[in-house]
Amino acid sequence: MIDFQDVTKTYTTNDKQITAVDHVNLSIEQGEIFGVIGFSGAGKSTLIRCVNLLERPDQGKIIVNGTDMLKLSKPELINVRRKIGMIFQHFNLLESKTVFHNVGFPLLLAGVSKQKVKRKVDQLLEFVGLKDKAEHYPEQLSGGQKQRVGIARALATDPEILLCDEATSALDPQTTSSILDLLRKVREEYNITILMITHEMPVIKEICDRVAVMEQGKVIEEGSIFDVFSNPQQQTTRNFVKTVMNDQLPQSVIDKVHGAHEGSKIVRLTFVDDSTDIPLISDVAKKFEVDTNILFGQIIELQKKPFGSLIVELIGTSTEIDKAIQFIESQASVEEVETDGD
Numbered sequence: 001m002i003d004f005q006d007v008t009k010t011y012t013t014n015d016k017q018i019t020a021v022d023h024v025n026l027s028i029e030q031g032e033i034f035g036v037i038g039f040s041g042a043g044k045s046t047l048i049r050c051v052n053l054l055e056r057p058d059q060g061k062i063i064v065n066g067t068d069m070l071k072l073s074k075p076e077l078i079n080v081r082r083k084i085g086m087i088f089q090h091f092n093l094l095e096s097k098t099v100f101h102n103v104g105f106p107l108l109l110a111g112v113s114k115q116k117v118k119r120k121v122d123q124l125l126e127f128v129g130l131k132d133k134a135e136h137y138p139e140q141l142s143g144g145q146k147q148r149v150g151i152a153r154a155l156a157t158d159p160e161i162l163l164c165d166e167a168t169s170a171l172d173p174q175t176t177s178s179i180l181d182l183l184r185k186v187r188e189e190y191n192i193t194i195l196m197i198t199h200e201m202p203v204i205k206e207i208c209d210r211v212a213v214m215e216q217g218k219v220i221e222e223g224s225i226f227d228v229f230s231n232p233q234q235q236t237t238r239n240f241v242k243t244v245m246n247d248q249l250p251q252s253v254i255d256k257v258h259g260a261h262e263g264s265k266i267v268r269l270t271f272v273d274d275s276t277d278i279p280l281i282s283d284v285a286k287k288f289e290v291d292t293n294i295l296f297g298q299i300i301e302l303q304k305k306p307f308g309s310l311i312v313e314l315i316g317t318s319t320e321i322d323k324a325i326q327f328i329e330s331q332a333s334v335e336e337v338e339t340d341g342d
């Protein structure tokens with residue numbers, strides 16, 4: 001479990017103060033995959049580096065599995081850090097060492113015998129699918145393979161927590177997906193708590209249980225993936241959600257369609273879970289004197305629950321349209337889409 005309690009970190013440069021992390025409170029449960037998203041400069045890196053005190057907060061507390069990190073002596077901190085693995089955007093491998101030695105390095109530093117190191121490294125390379133690359137050097141590997149080495153190295157000291165600092169940002173979408181699969185396997189196999197920071201919403205959608213959105217050092221929104229994606233509260237969150245939900249029609253298309261039918265209304269319907277099965281549009285056609293022109297529709301899965309979104313134009317008299325909307329509202333959430341002249 002990782003608890004950020006009122007954590008603040010300020011940097012001073014050229015007499016200017018930057019509050020990189022501003023009174024952050026977050027609680028990350030044992031075994032969950034928790035994502036922090038934000039634009040560049042939002043404070044994500046600073047926040048994640050506060051967990052193992054690569055950055056020391058000026059205020060607040062960091063509690064990791066019951067340990068108050070800021071109260072540890074230097075030797076105690078070194079010990080606790082072994083239980084917190086970290087992987088990085090640019091992998092941070094030792095270029096002059098083989099894959100085997102990169103993975104075994106933290107164990108050699110901890111004074112583990114060569115025999116035990118060999119056993120552990122062999123097992124980890126098998127786990128990350130790089131057994132045949134043990135004697136290769138980092139420059140002989142692809143980005144995805146380098147990150148697999150990074151993950152194996154982070155797991156060498158049997159951590160309870162894995163911190164992922166933009167771990168897939170340097171990778172193409174397909175490789176990203178395979179690394180996310182591996183991280184899922186890490187959680188399943190080792191029951192490790194994973195805290196990841198990223199600016200990529202597809203990564204959050206694909207792997208996280210919960211997400212926090214950061215802006216200017218503050219957490220502006222937090223919740224389960226389903227809640228945040230299906231009902232974002234803040235504009236920044238909506239902007240991030242749009243990058244994966246892709247349910248926006250160009251305004252010019254909306255205005256053109258709307259202009260063709262006087263008095264019509266364009267609405268966005270969102271369906272959650274069971275309501276995705278209901279034949280709502282055909283019910284509307286049967287019950288009301290309203291024609292529906294379907295402009296867009298999709299159903300996606302969020303944390304294994306279906307989430308549907310549909311944009312339709314309702315054509316008819318305003319009384320019939322209002323009655324139809326009232327009926328739809330009993331089954332789905334309805335939001336009017338702004339059209340030219342609204």
Ligand SMILES: Nc1ncnc2c1ncn2[C@@H]1O[C@H](COP(=O)(O)OP(=O)(O)OP(=O)(O)O)[C@@H](O)[C@H]1O
Nearest residue numbers: 011013018020038039040041042043044045046047
């Ligand atoms: N060592 C430092 N000295 C001075 N200012 C810093 C330092 N590290 C970060 N900052 C500033 O703190 C703010 C937050 O930076 P941080 O790197 O934590 O954000 P981020 O969300 O991780 O952004 P990015 O995705 O670009 O890395 C920024 O304004 C940054 O310029």
